[in-house]
Amino acid sequence: MLGASGRTQLQQLARDELPGLYALAWQLAGTDAEDLVQEALLRACRNFEQLRDPKAAGRWFRVILTNVWRDRLRKEGREPDEVSMPEEEGFSLYRTLVEEDPLPYSDTLHVDFLGAFSEHDVHEVLQRLPLRYRAPLVLRYVEGFSTQEIADLLELPLGTVLSQLHRGRQRFERAMWEYSEESGLLNEATQGSGTTPGSSRSARGPAHGPAERPATGVSS
């Protein structure tokens, strides 16, 4: 049991981190995100005395959440690296954009293309990646963990993490290209410079919140 002041401090720190924890949990566990956050909070409560610097609470909560997620996968007999995927070597979104651009080349084509992706679109693209690639990408480029920290968190050799990051980046690029073709984003990006981030959402249908999407597991 924590003392009254410790309990109040934990609750305040946890409240501040809820949006970030939920975002990470969603990327790792899909529709199990809320449950994952709750379990991580319980573990944080049990180990609160280990947090020496409240300024490090954000990182501390995220480490705990990732550990809980990893332990869950193991308990269920799953591993984030269980899916064998073909190589993506050689795909370049940058070159593909130039080669497939239906209009005369524009100096701002690449920026326009990326600018057409709303938060919703980026979520959708990430959810298309197998978890073995999505998890390291999110931990590295969204949460800012170092590659060695990711290796420690996932209990994988550093070389495996580096390899998953490399392949994950290429899969992410390919998934962005495929998504842009399917959703019409590519045409929007190449038609006029007036496209602003997220402005095209209404033209493609209503936005969906994370809780409305189907579950995504390790085999996605």
Added chain:
Amino acid sequence: MTDQIRCRDAVHQLWGYLDGALTTGNQEALESHLSWCLRCCGELEFARELRGLLQRRASPPLPDDVADRLERFVDHLDDPSGPPNPTVDHRS
């Protein structure tokens, strides 16, 4: 004198370069390549933008109903009357 690398090798290393994760030798070879290859400079700038996109737009928002439930869960953390139930409450 650094080893000369091909465009394919250069592109392969761009994200590692942006991460500051290349060895000194690989970094020098890549920078030497970038000093004359405009296309790979474009690839580098695109990789930088793509990395930024991930950082800025990859975090899904916390839905209001989920936020309410999690707030209540936090309110009862370490509650002397009993621990909160970790099962998601779908009734509210």
